[in-house]
Amino acid sequence: MNLIFRLIRVILAGLMAPPRTGGFSESVLDFRVWPTDLDVNLHMTNARYLSIFDLGRADLMVRHRTLRLFLKNGWRPMLGGATVRFRRPLAPLQKFRVISRVVGWDAKWFYMEHRIESHEGLVALALMRGVFYGRGGVEPPEKVMHALGHRGDSPPLPAVIQSWRELEMNVDQMLAE
Numbered sequence: 001m002n003l004i005f006r007l008i009r010v011i012l013a014g015l016m017a018p019p020r021t022g023g024f025s026e027s028v029l030d031f032r033v034w035p036t037d038l039d040v041n042l043h044m045t046n047a048r049y050l051s052i053f054d055l056g057r058a059d060l061m062v063r064h065r066t067l068r069l070f071l072k073n074g075w076r077p078m079l080g081g082a083t084v085r086f087r088r089p090l091a092p093l094q095k096f097r098v099i100s101r102v103v104g105w106d107a108k109w110f111y112m113e114h115r116i117e118s119h120e121g122l123v124a125l126a127l128m129r130g131v132f133y134g135r136g137g138v139e140p141p142e143k144v145m146h147a148l149g150h151r152g153d154s155p156p157l158p159a160v161i162q163s164w165r166e167l168e169m170n171v172d173q174m175l176a177e
Contacts, residue, residue: 003051006031010055014062024155027059027100033090043089049124050082053114056100057130069147075132075139080109081168084126094118103127103161104154105141111161127164 010029031052039045057077061067070076090096099115109129116123132139141154157165 003055006055007058010059011062014059017063019065020063024102025064027056027063027098029055029059029098029100031096031098033092033094033096035092037090038092041089043091046084046086049084049086049116049126052098052116053082053100053126053128056098056114057112060100060102064148066148070132073139073147074135075144076134077130078133079128079130082126082128083164084124086124087122088118088120090116090118090123096123104157105145106154106157106165107140107142108138109165110141110144111157111165127161129165129168 033044037044037048061070061077096116096118099117101113103111103113105111109131112128112130114124114126114128116125131141132144
């Protein structure tokens, strides 16, 4: 996490806000492109998007008050895959919004969506899959959701995530060979 001042702002704002309930509300964060976010083409560098998405996930954990539970259980969030689609650049000092949400889960993975939007519309869309890694290895999403008070199944995964999931399974098989 190389955005320490933004992270501190996200954590403090999240702690001061009323807690959210339910695991499916969105995180919405507003930022501006700073000179340290730029690449040689003078727009936000592609690598910065992944760090910004980290802030969206941190906000979800802080606002849902799950951080204490995760620390108590020794659970650490870890990404296992990401696909990002860039639509348009972000210019220096341009304002943008990050919208993050948990889409659903399967037997191993949580699936998340991150959107970056500006006044011009969609800037980037990311799909990510992640796990919570505990003392004994990967914690099943059902166990994590149960600890959070959720007693139901995952919402249906959208077709695009199902397709991406199948692709990731094929890549996992290739890596195992």
